[in-house]
Amino acid sequence: MDILPNQIIRLVQLGDEEALEGNTIWLCASCFTCVTRCPKGVDLSKIMEALRTILLRKGFDKVEIKKIDPDKLDDVPQQLLVCGLRKLTS
Ligand code: SF4
Incomplete structure (x- = not known):
């Protein structure tokens, strides 16, 4: 984490x-x-x-699906992939 959680709280307060x-x-x-x-x-x-x-409602996607290496997709548990896409894409 590049910004500590307590710093996130302070930034939100400000x-x-x-x-x-x-x-x-x-x-x-x-x-x-x-x-x-x-x-x-x-x-x-x-x-x-x-x-x-x-951020997601502004259309910012943390993960670009097309940039995921197809070879790695074979090794990733499907549930993990779906959870990640739900959390990181709009
Ligand atoms: S819920 Fe709190 S302790 Fe857990 S990862 Fe998030 S910031 Fe860290």
């Missing part, structure tokens, strides 16, 4: 669109570890999802 840049929001696995540990009850996984959704 209305700074830098929160939409970098890899952090795409790498968040929605594991809820931060959610269960946050003393303020901040649900960061929902914020990460909201930030991804903002």
